[in-house]
Amino acid sequence: MAEQPKNFGFGEDEVMLRDSARKFLSDHCSSDTLHRMVASDFNLDRPNDCVWDQALWQQIVDLGWTAVCVPEAAGGIGMPAVAAIALAEEVGRTAFPSPLIATLSATFVLNACDSAAATDALTAIAGGKATALALTNAEGEWDSAATDVRVDADGRLEGLAAFVQDARKCAQFIVSARSDAGVGLYLVSAAADGLTLTPDSVIDLTRDQARLTFKQVDAIELAAPGTGSAAIDAALPGLLSLVAADMVGAGEWLLQTTVEYAKTRVQFDRPLGFFQAVKHPLVNVMLQIDNAKSLTYHAACAIDHEPAEALRLARMAKSEASDMAVFSSSRAVQFHGGIGFTWECYVHLFFKRQMHSQVLYGDAKYQRALLADLIMGKAA
Amino acid sequence: MSESERKDSPEQAQFRSQCQAWLANNHPGKPPVTIPQGALELSDPDAMQWLQQWQKAAYDAGMIGCDYPVEVGGGGKEGHQGIANQEMQRAKTPYLPNIIGMGMAAPTIFFHAQEDVKAELLPKLLSGEHIWCQGFSEPGAGSDLANQQTFAEKDGDNWIINGHKVWTSLAHFADWMILLCRTDKSDKYNGLSYFVVPIKSALGKGVKVQPLIKMTGQTGFNEVLFENLVIPDRYRLDAVGAGWKVAMTTLAHERGAGPLVTPASGGMATEGETGVSVSSVGSLIDLARSHQRLGKTAADDPVLRDEIIKLMIRRESIQQNNRRSAVAELTDHPMRIPLQSKLVSTEFNQDLAEVAYRVEGAASTLNRNDPNAPAGGQWPLAYMNSFGVTIAAGANEVQRNILGERVLGLPKSK
Numbered sequence: 098m099a100e101q102p103k104n105f106g107f108g109e110d111e112v113m114l115r116d117s118a119r120k121f122l123s124d125h126c127s128s129d130t131l132h133r134m135v136a137s138d139f140n141l142d143r144p145n146d147c148v149w150d151q152a153l154w155q156q157i158v159d160l161g162w163t164a165v166c167v168p169e170a171a172g173g174i175g176m177p178a179v180a181a182i183a184l185a186e187e188v189g190r191t192a193f194p195s196p197l198i199a200t201l202s203a204t205f206v207l208n209a210c211d212s213a214a215a216t217d218a219l220t221a222i223a224g225g226k227a228t229a230l231a232l233t234n235a236e237g238e239w240d241s242a243a244t245d246v247r248v249d250a251d252g253r254l255e256g257l258a259a260f261v262q263d264a265r266k267c268a269q270f271i272v273s274a275r276s277d278a279g280v281g282l283y284l285v286s287a288a289a290d291g292l293t294l295t296p297d298s299v300i301d302l303t304r305d306q307a308r309l310t311f312k313q314v315d316a317i318e319l320a321a322p323g324t325g326s327a328a329i330d331a332a333l334p335g336l337l338s339l340v341a342a343d344m345v346g347a348g349e350w351l352l353q354t355t356v357e358y359a360k361t362r363v364q365f366d367r368p369l370g371f372f373q374a375v376k377h378p379l380v381n382v383m384l385q386i387d388n389a390k391s392l393t394y395h396a397a398c399a400i401d402h403e404p405a406e407a408l409r410l411a412r413m414a415k416s417e418a419s420d421m422a423v424f425s426s427s428r429a430v431q432f433h434g435g436i437g438f439t440w441e442c443y444v445h446l447f448f449k450r451q452m453h454s455q456v457l458y459g460d461a462k463y464q465r466a467l468l469a470d471l472i473m474g475k476a477a
Numbered sequence: 478m479s480e481s482e483r484k485d486s487p488e489q490a491q492f493r494s495q496c497q498a499w500l501a502n503n504h505p506g507k508p509p510v511t512i513p514q515g516a517l518e519l520s521d522p523d524a525m526q527w528l529q530q531w532q533k534a535a536y537d538a539g540m541i542g543c544d545y546p547v548e549v550g551g552g553g554k555e556g557h558q559g560i561a562n563q564e565m566q567r568a569k570t571p572y573l574p575n576i577i578g579m580g581m582a583a584p585t586i587f588f589h590a591q592e593d594v595k596a597e598l599l600p601k602l603l604s605g606e607h608i609w610c611q612g613f614s615e616p617g618a619g620s621d622l623a624n625q626q627t628f629a630e631k632d633g634d635n636w637i638i639n640g641h642k643v644w645t646s647l648a649h650f651a652d653w654m655i656l657l658c659r660t661d662k663s664d665k666y667n668g669l670s671y672f673v674v675p676i677k678s679a680l681g682k683g684v685k686v687q688p689l690i691k692m693t694g695q696t697g698f699n700e701v702l703f704e705n706l707v708i709p710d711r712y713r714l715d716a717v718g719a720g721w722k723v724a725m726t727t728l729a730h731e732r733g734a735g736p737l738v739t740p741a742s743g744g745m746a747t748e749g750e751t752g753v754s755v756s757s758v759g760s761l762i763d764l765a766r767s768h769q770r771l772g773k774t775a776a777d778d779p780v781l782r783d784e785i786i787k788l789m790i791r792r793e794s795i796q797q798n799n800r801r802s803a804v805a806e807l808t809d810h811p812m813r814i815p816l817q818s819k820l821v822s823t824e825f826n827q828d829l830a831e832v833a834y835r836v837e838g839a840a841s842t843l844n845r846n847d848p849n850a851p852a853g854g855q856w857p858l859a860y861m862n863s864f865g866v867t868i869a870a871g872a873n874e875v876q877r878n879i880l881g882e883r884v885l886g887l888p889k890s891k
Contacts, residue, residue, distance in 0.1 A: 103484060104804045112806045349809075356885045370887035377877045379885060384817055391797035392790070394807065413790045462783055465790075469782035472789065473762055476777040 105394040115183035128443040135302040147265040147305040158225030171219040178400035189346025196227035196266035203228035205335030209328040229267035231258035241329035246274035254311040264307035279323035283316035301453035334407035341418035348425040389418035416464035422451035496564035528574035532605030542603035550600025558738040565742035578609030589714035610651035627658040648699040669720030734815035755859035830860035
């Protein structure tokens with residue numbers, strides 16, 4: 098059996114990266130700033146805004162965050178997967194609107210492709226080119242073989258990709274497309290002729306999402322027909338871990354914010370947190386966050402040290418983190434009482450981010466159904 | 478090579494191979510008598526004696542008390558107990574019977590007794606020749622542990638003890654007891670003191686032990702009555718009035734959050750030939766494969782599959798939390814995970830047994846003495862017994878208060 102380091106691969110560099118990310122994001126994306134940026138308008142008929150701080154993104158690129166998991170040979174830093182996971186946790190902690198998680202996800206997929214074009218795309222990412230995955234069909238099936246895009250004999254794409262995360266913040270897309278030889282992966286510029294981006298109106302104010310339609314769109318082949326699904330599957334532990342880490346960070350924000358409120362809000366002459374009906378569920382939130390966090394680090398560490406176990410461990414992490422996302426956000430709104438139900442309160446920003454994250458790549462029960470197949474064999 | 482082996486120092490690696498070599502030749506084999514699921518259910522003196530012989534053998538081989546100093550009967554090493562535990566568990570040896578002695582009494586004595594008392598008591602405690610019990614709970618002092626009414630009165634160089642302890646596991650075998658009691662009625666917390674008390678030698682002479690029967694029909698715990706028991710002052714641990722502080726050392730170790738690693742062995746199947754490990758998800762999956770539900774095996778039922786995998790994820794979480802807890806950079810508060818330990822492990826075992834007995838369906842109604850009871854009736858029994866530990870050592874509701882107050886900083890619920 099392969100081995101993992103005791104510290105989950107969090108060496109000095111990874112811890113330093115995490116600490117500097119935590120400081121940078123808390124300095125630049127306080128909940129107050131975030132609320133003013135994404136929630137200034139509560140009109141449901143508002144245009145589908147994609148509000149984010151592009152100047153801040155440039156600073157992030159300069160800090161090298163997009164390059165952390167790009168191999169050194171492709172001009173990146175070549176850190177282990179836990180470095181990306183550490184960043185995702187900090188992004189979740191501030192619900193920071195950016196294409197970072199999309200781009201880190203794209204990095205995992207490109208690392209699983211074996212082509213010069215993929216290496217070039219990684220180099221572009223290290224240089225700061227925001228990249229999103231367009232791997233999902235209109236049904237929202239989280240299956241690497243399911244795509245509604247076809248590639249023709251000339252390598253042009255036709256069809257549609259749905260639920261593309263942070264699409265409007267990205268300059269290029271990695272698209273899965275089918276031909277008679279199977280699924281391949283293709284790189285498409287956001288400015289490509291024949292590509293139409295239709296924004297979804299999403300509940301989560303801290304993300305954007307879109308549907309892409311392709312009409313005779315020129316594309317660069319990243320993974321040959323028949324090899325695309327395997328590349329997506331190989332990257333899947335990374336994709337699941339990134340979302341799990343985002344939920345862990347957001348969960349911790351929800352917990353600490355609610356704890357602070359429970360210490361100060363007085364009813365029946367006592368702070369709310371005195372009452373065990375409030376105290377004990379908050380402890381349960383903490384227990385679940387710790388489970389999700391340890392499982393996420395374990396899965397991320399497996400990507401580099403125990404690749405054969407990584408998918409099983411990442412599904413465990415996504416399962417626990419998804420359940421935790423629901424519980425941490427529901428308790429936060431509930432224990433904030435009337436104010437927690439308002440637009441003015443910051444809690445809903447994180448509540449909605451957790452709602453969104455928990456279903457990405459399949460909710461908790463979805464993960465457990467697949468884990469059961471993996472561990473116990475398919476059901477009769 | 479396992480993860481822990483890889484980080485062994487040369488001295489630890491040598492110790493590990495010593496343990497492996499010894500265990501290869503000295504596993505005590507199949508017990509001649511029925512051994513219950515845990516030490517706290519021991520009631521048969523023959524079973525106790527057989528387990529004490531095993532503990533003594535493991536002690537003589539240097540696998541118990543390795544991290545205690547040589548002067549108090551230990552091995553004088555550092556970071557060796559965990560290795561011995563891993564190897565004993567890997568060898569599927571029987572559990573160690575002096576569980577309260579090693580897990581609670583030994584660290585408390587080590588940190589708070591005077592030197593000659595340590596040297597007097599710890600060697601026979603670690604070897605298992607002396608069984609220990611814990612005199613904390615009283616009829617009026619359960620979750621509110623500081624509400625102690627058992628009273629010790631100073632009489633020259635002695636103390637005279639009167640009072641009533643309950644839920645005292647292993648007292649019917651115990652030579653010694655760790656005792657928390659009151660020495661000052663005017664101060665709830667600062668009026669407590671802590672003693673070690675020889676109870677077996679005082680049976681009928683100031684100490685009476687009476688069995689209490691558990692909801693499972695098993696004995697194993699007791700009430701202990703003190704009537705004018707006289708003990709010397711040297712058996713007091715730490716200062717008069719410092720009992721609460723000393724008790725916190727005991728409780729930290731009992732809840733798996735103390736600095737000393739408790740010797741632990743185990744893995745051997747208990748209760749006859751059933752081969753069931755009631756703390757293993759693997760055993761649950763095997764069980765599900767051998768029971769029918771809705772025309773298929775229970776292992777094919779999607780609802781049960783979800784529950785089983787959920788348990789597996791919780792089991793993995795416990796292991797990974799323990800691993801993360803040892804890495805300071807990855808924990809927000811040093812006690813955040815250690816203080817969860819008792820709570821999450823006892824609730825995991827309870828929920829595991831609950832799912833398992835439901836898997837058995839109609840047959841789960843059969844008591845363990847029924848010849849048709851599946852798996853020897855171990856799962857329903859484990860479920861019932863699991864409440865012993867979600868209640869003991871500070872009910873899990875108290876554990877949640879402690880976590881909420883000490884880790885999250887919420888206001889005290891009292």
